[in-house]
Amino acid sequence: MVIRALTVFRTLFLAYLVYYTFRATPLIMGLPENVTDPYPICKASNTALQKGIWMALAWIALETAIGWWWWSRASRKPLEPDVPRAGSSEPPFAPPSHR
Numbered sequence: 001m002v003i004r005a006l007t008v009f010r011t012l013f014l015a016y017l018v019y020y021t022f023r024a025t026p027l028i029m030g031l032p033e034n035v036t037d038p039y040p041i042c043k044a045s046n047t048a049l050q051k052g053i054w055m056a057l058a059w060i061a062l063e064t065a066i067g068w069w070w071w072s073r074a075s076r077k078p079l080e081p082d083v084p085r086a087g088s089s090e091p092p093f094a095p096p097s098h099r
Contacts, residue, residue: 006066010059017056024048 026045032038 010063013059017052017059020055021049021052024052 024045026041
C-alpha cells in the first residue's frame, strides 16, 4: 500500500515539475523592441528553472533516503531456514534439484 502511495505521489510530483519547467521556459516570439528587454525575461526564467532543478534534486534525495530506510528495514527481518519442513518427502540438506 505504501509503495502504491509513493508511486502516485511520484507521478503527481513529476507532472508538476514538468509543468513548472515548461511554464518557466520563455517563449519569445519575435524580436524585442529594446536591447534590454530580453535580459529580465531570461533572468526570471533562469531563476525559475534553477528552482525546478533544485526540486528535482530534492526529490532524488528523498527517494534515495526512503530506499535506504526501506532496505534497512527489510534486512532486519529474520531469514527463514533452508531446511525443509518435517512433513516433506525431501531429506534435510538435500542438494538442489536440477530443472
